[in-house]
Amino acid sequence: MCLTKFSCPTCGHGYEDELEILNEGELHDFKCEKCSNPFYVLIKECVKCTVDTVFVWREKPTWETVSLLACGSCGTSYAQPDDSDEEDS
Ligand SMILES: [Zn+2]
Numbered sequence: 001m002c003l004t005k006f007s008c009p010t011c012g013h014g015y016e017d018e019l020e021i022l023n024e025g026e027l028h029d030f031k032c033e034k035c036s037n038p039f040y041v042l043i044k045e046c047v048k049c050t051v052d053t054v055f056v057w058r059e060k061p062t063w064e065t066v067s068l069l070a071c072g073s074c075g076t077s078y079a080q081p082d083d084s085d086e087e088d089s
């Protein structure tokens, strides 16, 4: 289990999801406790390597933006189902 960490995109103030209150795959809106600017956090778990990647935006991302995201560890797109082409070489 690794701690989910992210920081405010405006001032860089760091946060930790110690209690794991943030659900994966759901967009969460935050207000920075330091600079009071809003930001959005999305946590995605990779189907391939099971690594959680945290995405942070200053403005609410469109669904299109979210659908283009890929795993920060292995680069697998979250939008693509994994069973079509195996490209492990
Ligand atoms: Zn801030």
Ligand SMILES: [Zn+2]
Pocket (backbone or CB within 6 Å): 046, 047, 048, 049, 050, 051, 071, 072, 073, 074, 075, 076
């Ligand atoms: Zn991955």
